[in-house]
Amino acid sequence: MPTFHYETRLPFARQDVFTWYTRPGALTRLHPPFAGAVLEAPDDGIGVGASSTIGINPPGIMGTALAAAVGFADGMLPVRLRPWVRWVSAHTEYEPDRRFTDEMISGAASSWRHERVFEDTDDGGTVISETVDYRLPATSRLPGAVHEAVSRRFESELRRLFIHRQRQMAEDLAFHHDHGPLASQQQNQxxxxxxxxxxxxxxxxxxxxxxxxxxxxxxxxxxxxxxxxxxxxxxxxxxxxxxxxxxxxxxxxxxxxxxxxxxxxxxxxxxxxxxxxxxxxxxxxxxxxxxxxxxxxxxxxxxxxxxxxxxxxxxxxxxxxxxxxxxxxxxxxxxxxxxxxxxxxxxxxxxxxxxxxxxxxxxxxxxxxxxxxxxxxxxxxxxxxxxxxxxxxxxxxxxxxxxxxxxxxxxxxxxxxxxxxxxxxxxxxxxxxxxxxxxxxxxxxxxxxxxxxxxxxxxxxxxxxxxxxxxxxxxxxxxxxxxxxxxxxxxxxxxxxxxxxxx
Structure with missing residues (x-):
């Protein structure tokens, strides 16, 4: 099963970073506008059993453009068109301030497991190590070279999403740090x-x-x-x-x-x-x-x-x-x-x-x-x-x-x-x-x-x-x-x- 790794380093305390992930709106802020839309976000945090549904656009800039064209035409047509694939996932593992995992229930992959591990850095920041184990449909029957090419293209799209998410997370945490609500919430105010x-x-x-x-x-x-x-x-x-x-x-x-x-x-x-x-x-x-x-x-x-x-x-x-x-x-x-x-x-x-x-x-x-x-x-x-x-x-x-x-x-x-x-x-x-x-x-x-x-x-x-x-x-x-x-x-x-x- 192919595995994709991504590491994010943030100049914020681990508890603050993890707290942000547990709050309503984190998924909406993380899901890129070029990649689709959040259809249903968890109501009660990211504990075991919490589920979410997102729409995944076709890959690449052409996929983003296709979704844009459909979105623009949507209000003028008698029927609603949807260019995206529905993706439903649920959280299966959760350790407060340390890690959580979600797995695909239904979607474009044959299987998908996404784990995030939060660790302290020596300078008081946080490193998030993310591991995605996935299997794409029908790729096992492809010739080896073709299978590798498909996996590289898929992981290129994943990297495109993760780069966006890394910047979004860093900017949001900086915004909240400037305004002070993260710390006040931890003090039960x-x-x-x-x-x-x-x-x-x-x-x-x-x-x-x-x-x-x-x-x-x-x-x-x-x-x-x-x-x-x-x-x-x-x-x-x-x-x-x-x-x-x-x-x-x-x-x-x-x-x-x-x-x-x-x-x-x-x-x-x-x-x-x-x-x-x-x-x-x-x-x-x-x-x-x-x-x-x-x-x-x-x-x-x-x-x-x-x-x-x-x-x-x-x-x-x-x-x-x-x-x-x-x-x-x-x-x-x-x-x-x-x-x-x-x-x-x-x-x-x-x-x-x-x-x-x-x-x-x-x-x-x-x-x-x-x-x-x-x-x-x-x-x-x-x-x-x-x-x-x-x-x-x-x-x-x-x-x-x-x-x-x-x-x-x-x-x-x-x-x-x-x-x-x-x-x-x-x-x-x-x-x-x-x-x-x-x-x-x-x-x-x-x-x-x-x-x-x-x-x-x-x-x-x-x-x-x-x-x-x-x-x-x-x-x-x-x-x-x-x-x-x-x-x-x-x-x-x-x-x-x-x-x-x-x-």
Whole structure:
């Protein structure tokens, strides 16, 4: 049976590292976005019998691109497509602070056993020694040379995953170490209780996982009937939310809203506006009433977007400078109006003494959603190119937008608007060149203007695909947030699994 070994060294105490593994959200944080999705994570840690289910994408950059294409088309098709293979595993061995093992129940391999052993290093850190014993289906009947080639290719994909996981683990532990929750949890001090709307979305899922790693208790707001103890039902369209469900909550992260990427018809625009304003007002008024009854310093971290500044210079007041900081005047187009009213809807909470902060999110980089998901298939087949030319694109990695939001939750000194963008914005042609270089594909075929217009309409294409916004990250940095991916190359290599050696 073939065996794969991987070793990770971390500058953190063994108990801290092991504790992080046992917390809700660890699997979501570790599973790479280029490799698939976590379908079901353990509810009660990693003890013997705990099980998880993940979706495994086809291998390589072409597999990631195929999954991206299916994900983009999914919302437009009458049937749901799934490019991944379902993988179910269960923990079979567990020794606190020392080791644990999981084995495949069903999946793409004939057998799979993954053991992790945690040991102290001489300098007070931790080394994790991982051993995977596996057997691939039908390989025993292959000629020896072919069998070895298949095993090498399989282990190359494993290494791609493990390199991502190593960096992710190190960055998450550094984040938590900076904010202090790991040590406080070990001393049996109660963690924060944080409610999250939009918890199943691309950003919300990572926010919940990162909060779980910080030792926070996460409660998810859902429009459906709750099926788990950590769910809270709400109905923003009808103004329904039980205040008692939020009474114990220390902070609410509000990310829910009607999807933006569609043709900008009048009905779509109204849905976009109403969903954001009504939901935010309901959350704000509920927190305000609770805070007046029981002043405990609650917080509301509410979504917003760089659309606040207007799509292009032509959609901004004349006095607004090119570099867009949080204190400049609001823009003059539809999305600027949405963001203005969206942020204004938090006023009842702020007036009642709730700490309120708004995250003006830029273009989030992930193969599981957004612009990168849409562009990956074209680049993968060599037909990629710039979406525009000289327009500034205020991007941010998925890990950094989640990290910045959680930083705003944990830091009681943060209030007001914060731009959720990376420190190094790029122009459209530079974005395309960088993506092509990371994927080792050409990036010379510009996207024709009628493409976005077919999907979004003329107004939608102008507001989203053709936007020109040079947005500053200076305030986020001044608040003490340390960006994991300050430059685009680093961000794309991480989310696409292109770190390490050539693949």
């Amino acid at each position: 109660p963690g924060m209780i944080v409610a999250v709307t939009g918890a199943t979305g691309m950003i919300g899922e990572q926010v919940c996982a990162l909060l779980g790693g910080a030792g926070a208790e996460v409660r998810r707001l859902t429009r459906s009937a709750p099926v788990a103890a950590d769910q809270i039902r709400w109905d923003p369209e009808n103004g329904e939310l039980d205040p008692e469900a939020l009474r114990e909550v220390d902070a609410v992260v509000h990310l829910a809203g009607h999807p933006l990427a569609a043709r900008f018809t009048e009905s779509h625009k109204q849905n976009v506006l109403d969903s954001r304003v009504r939901g935010t007002r309901l959350i704000a008024e509920t927190l305000a009433a609770l805070e007046r009854e029981d002043h405990r310093g609650r917080a509301l971290i509410s979504g917003s977007a760089v659309g606040y500044y207007g799509a292009t210079p032509q959609h901004r007041p004349a006095e607004v400078p090119e570099l867009l900081t949080e204190d400049v005047a609001v823009g003059e187009d539809f999305l600027a109006r949405v963001c203005r009213e969206w942020e204004a809807a938090t006023a009842p909470a702020e007036d009642a003494g709730v700490r309120v902060a708004m995250i003006r999110t830029g273009i989030v980089q992930s193969p599981s959603g957004g612009v990168l998901q849409q562009m990956l298939p074209l680049f993968a087949v060599g037909a990629g190119g710039p979406l525009g030319r000289d327009q500034w694109q205020p991007w941010i990695s998925l890990d950094d937008i989640a990290g910045l939001i959680v930083h705003m939750v944990l830091d009681s000194g943060v209030s007001g608007p914060v731009n959720g963008v990376a420190p190094q914005p790029v122009r459209a042609r530079e974005y395309a060149k960088t993506l092509g270089r990371v994927m080792r594909r050409p990036a010379v075929l510009p996207v024709p203007s009628f493409g976005p217009q077919l999907l979004l309409g003329a107004e939608g294409a102008e507001a989203l695909a053709e936007a020109d916004q040079r947005v500053s990250a200076a305030r986020a940095e001044s608040l003490g947030y340390r960006f994991r991916h300050p430059d685009l190359t680093t961000a794309l290599r991480h989310v696409l699994g292109r770190d390490g050696r050539r693949r």
